[in-house]
Amino acid sequence: MNNEIIPKQPTYYEEVQRKGYSRRDFVKFVSLMTAFIGLEQSAIGKVAKALETKPRMPVIWLHFQECTCCSESFIRSSHPIVADILLDKISLDYSETLMAASGTQAEAALKNTMTKYKGQYILCVEGSVPLGADGVYCMIGGKTSLQILHEVAEGAAAIIAWGSCASNGCVQSAKPNPTQATPIHKIITNKPIIKVPGCPPIGEVMAGVIVHYLTFGVIPELDRLGRPKAFYNKRVHDTCYRRPFYDAGLFVESFDDENAKKGYCLYKMGCKGPTTYNACAVTKWNGGTSFPIQAGHPCIGCSEANFWDNGRLYERGSSFAGFGIEADADTLGKVALGVTLGAVAVHAVATNFGKSKTIHEHQAEGNESEHELES
Amino acid sequence: MSKRIVVDPITRIEGHLRIEADIENGKIKDAYSSGTMVRLLEEILQGRDPRDAWAFVGRVCGVCTSIHSLTSVRCVEDALDITIPPNAELVRNIMFCTQYIHDHVVHFYHLHAMDWVDVVNALKADPKKTSELAQSISHWPKSSPGYFSDIQTRIKKFVASGQLGIFSNGYWGHKAYKLPAEVNLIGLAHYLEALEWQKEIVKVHAIFGGKNPHPNYLVGGMACAINLDDVSMINAERLAYVGQLLQDGKDFVEQVYIPDLMAIASFYKDWGAIGGGLGNYLVYGDLPTNGYRDPSAYKFPGGAILNKDVSKIYDVDLRKDDEVQEFITHSWYEYAGGDDKGLHPWKGESKVKYSGPKPPFDHLETDKKYSYLKTPRWKGHAMEVGPLARVLVGYGRGRPEFKEVVDKALKDLNVPITALFSTLGRTAARGLESSLTAQWGLDFYNQLLANIKAGDTRMAEMSKFDPATWPKSAFGVAHTEAPRGALGHWINIQDEKIANYQLVVPTTWNASPRDSKGGMSAYEAALIDTPVADETQPLEILRTIHSFDPCMACSVHLYDEEGKTINRVSVLGD
Numbered sequence: 001m002n003n004e005i006i007p008k009q010p011t012y013y014e015e016v017q018r019k020g021y022s023r024r025d026f027v028k029f030v031s032l033m034t035a036f037i038g039l040e041q042s043a044i045g046k047v048a049k050a051l052e053t054k055p056r057m058p059v060i061w062l063h064f065q066e067c068t069c070c071s072e073s074f075i076r077s078s079h080p081i082v083a084d085i086l087l088d089k090i091s092l093d094y095s096e097t098l099m100a101a102s103g104t105q106a107e108a109a110l111k112n113t114m115t116k117y118k119g120q121y122i123l124c125v126e127g128s129v130p131l132g133a134d135g136v137y138c139m140i141g142g143k144t145s146l147q148i149l150h151e152v153a154e155g156a157a158a159i160i161a162w163g164s165c166a167s168n169g170c171v172q173s174a175k176p177n178p179t180q181a182t183p184i185h186k187i188i189t190n191k192p193i194i195k196v197p198g199c200p201p202i203g204e205v206m207a208g209v210i211v212h213y214l215t216f217g218v219i220p221e222l223d224r225l226g227r228p229k230a231f232y233n234k235r236v237h238d239t240c241y242r243r244p245f246y247d248a249g250l251f252v253e254s255f256d257d258e259n260a261k262k263g264y265c266l267y268k269m270g271c272k273g274p275t276t277y278n279a280c281a282v283t284k285w286n287g288g289t290s291f292p293i294q295a296g297h298p299c300i301g302c303s304e305a306n307f308w309d310n311g312r313l314y315e316r317g318s319s320f321a322g323f324g325i326e327a328d329a330d331t332l333g334k335v336a337l338g339v340t341l342g343a344v345a346v347h348a349v350a351t352n353f354g355k356s357k358t359i360h361e362h363q364a365e366g367n368e369s370e371h372e373l374e375s
Numbered sequence: 376m377s378k379r380i381v382v383d384p385i386t387r388i389e390g391h392l393r394i395e396a397d398i399e400n401g402k403i404k405d406a407y408s409s410g411t412m413v414r415l416l417e418e419i420l421q422g423r424d425p426r427d428a429w430a431f432v433g434r435v436c437g438v439c440t441s442i443h444s445l446t447s448v449r450c451v452e453d454a455l456d457i458t459i460p461p462n463a464e465l466v467r468n469i470m471f472c473t474q475y476i477h478d479h480v481v482h483f484y485h486l487h488a489m490d491w492v493d494v495v496n497a498l499k500a501d502p503k504k505t506s507e508l509a510q511s512i513s514h515w516p517k518s519s520p521g522y523f524s525d526i527q528t529r530i531k532k533f534v535a536s537g538q539l540g541i542f543s544n545g546y547w548g549h550k551a552y553k554l555p556a557e558v559n560l561i562g563l564a565h566y567l568e569a570l571e572w573q574k575e576i577v578k579v580h581a582i583f584g585g586k587n588p589h590p591n592y593l594v595g596g597m598a599c600a601i602n603l604d605d606v607s608m609i610n611a612e613r614l615a616y617v618g619q620l621l622q623d624g625k626d627f628v629e630q631v632y633i634p635d636l637m638a639i640a641s642f643y644k645d646w647g648a649i650g651g652g653l654g655n656y657l658v659y660g661d662l663p664t665n666g667y668r669d670p671s672a673y674k675f676p677g678g679a680i681l682n683k684d685v686s687k688i689y690d691v692d693l694r695k696d697d698e699v700q701e702f703i704t705h706s707w708y709e710y711a712g713g714d715d716k717g718l719h720p721w722k723g724e725s726k727v728k729y730s731g732p733k734p735p736f737d738h739l740e741t742d743k744k745y746s747y748l749k750t751p752r753w754k755g756h757a758m759e760v761g762p763l764a765r766v767l768v769g770y771g772r773g774r775p776e777f778k779e780v781v782d783k784a785l786k787d788l789n790v791p792i793t794a795l796f797s798t799l800g801r802t803a804a805r806g807l808e809s810s811l812t813a814q815w816g817l818d819f820y821n822q823l824l825a826n827i828k829a830g831d832t833r834m835a836e837m838s839k840f841d842p843a844t845w846p847k848s849a850f851g852v853a854h855t856e857a858p859r860g861a862l863g864h865w866i867n868i869q870d871e872k873i874a875n876y877q878l879v880v881p882t883t884w885n886a887s888p889r890d891s892k893g894g895m896s897a898y899e900a901a902l903i904d905t906p907v908a909d910e911t912q913p914l915e916i917l918r919t920i921h922s923f924d925p926c927m928a929c930s931v932h933l934y935d936e937e938g939k940t941i942n943r944v945s946v947l948g949d
Contacts, residue, residue, distance in 0.1 A: 018532055056538060065414050067928045068389045069437020069588040076574040076587065091538040096386045100489045100545030102917055103382035109543040130414075136729040137747075139411040140391055141383045142736045171434040172414035178727075179415055200437060200588055203574070241607065255593060256835035261602040285586035289578045289616075292585030294607055297598035300430055300591075308419075313427040 012056075012214075057214055058113050058121040060152060061095040064138050064145040065172050065181055066127030070163040071097045073200035077207040078287030090210065093121075096140075107141055114155050122213065123156035125149070125184050128165045128172060132180035149187060158192045158219055159184060160209060164302060167195040167227075174308035185226065192219050195226040199302035202283055205231045223277075225305075231283070236299050237273035239281040242266065255296070266293060270314040272301030377404050379738065380910050383411070385920060387486040389438040390927025392886065394920060395741060396902060398910050406895075406902035408886050409739055409746040413707075413931045415727060420876040425451045425868050426840070428876060429592045432864070435878070436929045438481075440588040441474050441580060442857040443864075443878070443929070449667060450864040451594045454851025458666070460833035463596030465823040466583050468662055469617070470590065471855075472816030473579040476624045478858040479762075479809040480576075480632055482924045484562075484569035487802065490918045491639050492554060492562035495547035498531050500556035508557050513634040517568065526564045546914045553642045562639065565631055572631075576624040582613050596835030601827060609834075614824065621820055625813035636806040637787055640799055647790050650798030650919035652901030654683040655756050656764035657884065659691060659854035659861040662815060667853075674815055675856050678768045679753060683796055685771040691753065693852050693863050696722075699879060702750040705743070705888035707731065715891045717752060720865040720877040721850065747931045750887040750896060751879050759897040760860025760884045761923060762805040763795065780807045798901070801922040842871040857881050859926050882930035885923050898923060 013026060021029075061071075092098065093113040094106070101109055113121055127145075130137035135144030153159060161184045164170035173181040185193045196209055209228055212220040220228040237243065245251070246265040253259055253268060267274070273281075276299055280291040292299055298314070301307040376399070383393035391412040397405040420431055428451060433444035445467055452459060502524035509518040533539075546552075554562070577587035583599045584590020591598060602608035660670055660677030670677055678688035692698055700717030703710055709726045710716060730744050739745040752758070769777030784803060785792060794800055839845070849868040854861065860881030867875040885897040895903075901919050908915070 018529055056536075058538070063391070065412060067434050067437040069434070069440060072437045072440065072588045075570060076577065078574060091540045093538070093540060093543060095541060096384050096391075097389075098485060099386050099541045099543070100494070101543060102384060102386045103913065105544035105546075105912070106384055106386050112543075133729055134733075136731070136734060137413050137415075137727075138391065139734055141393075142381075142734055144734045145412075147735065171416065171419065171431055174419045174431075176418065178418050179413065181414070199434060254837045254840070255598055256596065256600050256833065256837060260598075260600045261605065261608060261832075263602075263605055263607040280586075286578045286581040287574065289581040290585055291581075292591050295581070295583060295585035295591065295599045296608075297585055297591035297593065302589075308431070312424045313430060314424075 056091050058091045058093050058117045059124060059210075060093060060110065060113055060121055060156070061097075061124040061126065062145075062148065062152060063096050064125065064127030064129050064149070064165075065179070066163070066165045068097060068126070069200040070126045070165075070206070071095075073203045074162075074206045076203035076286055078204060090122075090214070103141075110152070114152060118155040120157050121155065122158055122160060122210070123152055124160045124162055125166045126162045128169045128181040128183055129187055130172075130179035131182050132178070137179040146187070149184070153188045153191060156191060158194065158213065159188060160213075161185065161193055161195045162206065163201055164197045164199045164307070167197040168305040170199055171308055174306075193226060194219050194222065194228060197227060197232075197303040197305070198278060199307075201303070202231075202279060202285055204283055204287075205279055227277070231279040232277045232303070234277065234279075234282070235274060236276045236278055236281050236293070237271075239279075240273055240293055241281065242293060260296060266296075266298040268316055269298045270312065270316060271298035272304070272307070272310070273299040275310070276301040276304050276307075278303040378910065380913060381738065382913050382916055385917070385925070387489070387917075387921060388925040388927065389436060389929070390925070390931075392920070392925050392927050393739070394898075394902070394916060395739060396907075396913075396916060398907050401906055401908065403902045403905045403907060403916070406899045407739065407741040407745060408748075408888065408896070408898040410748040410886060410927050410931050411746075412927065413727065413747040414928070417876050417878065420873050423873050424842075424871075425454070425866065425873050426594045428866070428873060429594070432876075432878065433589050433592070435880070436926055437588045439474070439478060439857050439859060439926055439929060441470055441584070441590050441592070442855055442862065444590070444592040445471065446853050446855045446862055446864045446878075448592045448594045449853035449855070450851045450866045451868075452667075452851070453853050454849040454866055454868050455594075455839050455845055457595055457836055457839050458668075459596045459836055460831075461666075462601065462823060462826055462831060462834050463836075464663055464666065465819050465826070466597045466599065466834070467592075468819040469621070469816055469823070470580055470583055471662060472812040472819065473576055473621070473624070475812040475858055476628055476809055476816070477573055477576050478924075479805050480569055480628065481573050482805065482858075483632060483636065483802075484566045486924065487921045488562055488566055488639075489545060490914065490921055491552070491643060492559050492566075493547055493549075493552040494530070494542055494545065494559070494563055495534065496552065496554075496556050497559035497563045498527060498534065498556075500527065500560035502527060502560075505557040505560045508638075509561050512638055513630045515630040515634075517564075523560055523564060526567065527560060530563065546912045549909065549912055549914050551908055551914050554639065555642075558638055558642065562635060565635055568631065569627075572623075572627050576620055576627075579617050579620050582617055583609075593835060595837055595840055596833075598835065600834055601832040603827070603832075614820075614827075618817075618820055621813075621816045625817060628809050628813040633806055633810055636803060637784070640788055640803055643799060644788065644790055644794070646799040646918065647788075647794030647797045649905055649915075650801070650901045650922060651796040652897050652903075653757055653759050653895075654681075654796060655753075655758045656680040656767050657691065657753050657758035657760050657861050658764050658768040659693065659856060659863065660768075661854070661856040662812075674811075675765050676769055676772045676774060677854075678772060679756075679758065680764070680767055680771060681756060683793075685767055685792075688768060688771045693854055693865075695719075698754055699863065700752055700755075701879065701883075702752060702890045703744075704750065704891040705745055706749045707744050707747055708749065717755075717891070720863070720879055721852075721867070721875075723865075723875070723877045744888075746888040748883050748887040750890045751884050752890055757890065757894050757896050757900070758884055759901075760881045761801065762808050762858075762860075763801045764860060765856060766804040766807055767795065776811055780810060798919045798922040805924070845871055857929075859924050859929070860884060878929075880926075880929040882923075882926045886925060886927070886930055898925075 135146040138145040377397040429444040429447040506520040580587035580590040660673040662674035665672035887896040
């Protein structure tokens with residue numbers, strides 16, 4: 001970014017100082033964001049330096065066919081400085097959810113940023129764009145969302161496609177997709193687009209993506225599908241704390257049964273963890289409070305493209321076409337997504353049940369010890 | 376001679392809303408409300424597994440998240456005759472109360488406050504006076520002169536930096552802003568505090584439903600199993616966390632939201648006579664204390680009020696063919712039997728058909744069809760739904776809890792009960808029911824603890840979860856009180872699949888276009904006679920529209936593409 005364009009703007013460091021945070025708080029925040037972005041600790045200095053010297057970045061946030069869950073998730077981001085910086089320290093010049101002005105004044109604010117900061121603003125898009133019936137299924141200010149997207153994308157430095165709607169069409173694009181709801185990358189093809197899928201994405205992940213761009217002026221490294229590697233390079237299944245139960249062949253057979261109360265694996269309940277790339281099991285939700293599997297419900301795979309049509313919620317992976325046994329869950333993700341992430345270990349069922357036996361033996365031993373203590 | 380003005384986009388709402396209004400002699404003479412986005416989710420639901428419907432319809436809205444999912448699981452449970460365990464009901468109630476507090480606080484500070492609070496004027500406040508004022512209305516600890524001075528310094532520098540971000544082009548300095556600078560500063564400080572606070576209360580959803588927005592629900596109960604002897608289940612630590620969050624939530628509502636609401640309202644009493652609109656109110660009721668099937672024991676009683684007559688409350692039946700009906704006279708849809716009839720949701724049928732002007736356009740054809748919202752009516756009447764309707768029905772039903780908060784608020788503000796039928800009344804009612812639900816959430820939480828202590832740890836009733844156990848054909852209906860008002864879902868299950876799914880949503884009641892007789896719905900009616908001091912800065916329009924807390928994504932949907940008529944089936948038994 002060219003610093004001369006916006007000469008008088010305070011830097012991030014000045015902003016946080018102004019808010020009364022100490023240098024130490026600032027470094028702590030930088031360390032956290034550095035970890036989020038997935039950098040080595042040695043890069044902390046670099047991040048701090050960048051935040052101290054870069055001026056604020058104008059952001060335009062558009063809403064099309066959506067439910068506003070992404071905006072809601074964004075404001076759930078748990079670190080106070082993150083919320084501060086991202087909500088009112090980037091210059092959020094247009095956001096239909098939060099901005100004071102409506103109507104012509106809102107449109108004027110949009111135009112102002114588009115002309116004054118041409119080629120420099122970040123465009124965030126929440127929602128899909130309906131192409132059916134010449135675009136009349138979504139209109140703002142008398143224009144179609146398609147027209148608005150083309151106009152605003154033209155001067156954007158980069159585009160962030162928030163959530164599954166903008167990344168892959170989400171629920172309105174599920175069969176038969178009556179409005180021809182279309183994700184952003186299929187309409188805008190000449191700009192860097194960061195896809196941040198999920199319904200919604202995790203708030204801290206959204207914050208992490210923005211901070212990465214603000215810090216380095218380049219978009220984070222993306223995977224083959226255009227998602228930031230930092231948050232989407234591991235399957236929920238591989239990072240799940242219930243994974244040992246899967247390996248041991250210990251499964252919930254029905255909600256609220258004895259196995260459910262023991263926190264066994266939800267694979268047989270239809271868990272899409274084995275085919276879902278997301279940070280839920282690591283970053284967790286709502287400030288690290290929990291995530292769907294921890295609260296007893298199978299992952300529904302909401303960050304995967306077309307997840308609404310990838311089998312029913314409570315259907316086991318084995319009933320996906322071409323898969324017969326649990327052990328195949330590991331290859332399932334690879335095949336379904338065409339992703340190769342190096343060699344993924346395939347667990348043999350035999351060893352799983354071997355482990356299961358061992359676990360049962362340990363449990364029996366534990367029970368014996370309890371009886372001994374009681375007596 | 377009247378002048379037509381257009382406000383589009385209406386910001387600080389959920390979704391896409393356009394208002395066209397005719398101004399004459401400084402007042403609104405005529406108004407048109409149009410929903411301009413549609414996703415056609417009801418068509419997408421057809422042929423799917425009814426047990427999955429909660430996840431689909433949950434995505435109707437991320438602001439009123441969880442509410443559609445709750446209604447959906449109830450709807451399927453109604454169709455399949457499933458009674459959920461008491462703990463699941465309590466957990467759903469706790470999540471409901473959490474949603475209310477969150478939604479209402481976020482609405483007040485982040486979506487509505489800037490209609491009343493002049494952010495730029497707050498820079499002129501004296502921090503010491505602000506502190507004295509804040510301490511005179513509340514015990515909230517963040518109230519020192521230094522605290523307010525810091526907020527002010529920060530915003531001053533923000534404004535001086537030349538990039539106003541979300542405050543750009545606001546109507547700052549408009550003569551309709553009436554608050555002293557000190558009250559503006561308190562409002563601004565609490566805007567920022569509420570932004571921090573709101574992310575905490577929703578952790579209740581994360582604990583029971585795994586995440587927020589869009590927590591997980593389950594047909595038959597909830598998926599969060601209770602096991603006091605397991606680290607990852609609902610155990611003493613998790614429950615203590617919920618208790619703490621609910622208590623903190625209640626503190627914020629009582630010590631920040633309510634005092635601010637009353638302080639701000641006291642300067643805008645003239646809005647107690649503006650924006651009343653219909654005077655008809657509809658409530659389905661919710662928060663079961665004796666199971667969902669016993670409406671008499673709901674914390675929010677159901678009922679209808681006509682012509683502001685709170686002394687007579689009518690009963691409402693969602694199953695009756697001639698009560699809830701939807702019209703499409705001015706909506707971009709088609710009915711097979713003609714566009715002038717109303718249809719009960721179980722007979723709902725229509726096809727989306729845009730017939731408005733080709734974009735880009737300056738004006739809608741308001742004498743023809745002009746919105747993607749259908750027009751619901753109750754026994755032919757246009758009805759307002761939402762917090763004001765709930766508070767009035769609770770009051771009219773003689774419920775002590777409602778009488779207590781309403782009478783106190785009227786006394787504190789020194790206004791008559793008729794002041795409730797207004798923009799101000801609507802905004803106040805939202806606060807009053809927040810204080811009720813904040814307490815009820817804790818009550819339900821204590822009942823949950825008592826149940827577990829007594830040895831009941833059941834959380835889901837799974838005996839009818841397997842589709843093999845279902846009848847060949849089943850119809851269900853369910854309701855809730857979403858934060859924005861009465862919400863109904865209707866389902867028709869055939870051969871284990873969804874044959875038809877319909878939603879009639881609060882904002883559809885409030886924001887819909889005119890009916891077949893030309894009768895206005897709540898938004899349009901409420902705007903009539905609203906004063907507009909400066910037609911280039913329609914702040915007053917925003918005040919009244921925001922007092923309803925619009926949720927447009929919810930309000931727009933589509934029925935059966937083929938125009939199939941679904942006959943009402945008598946097996947339901949009214």
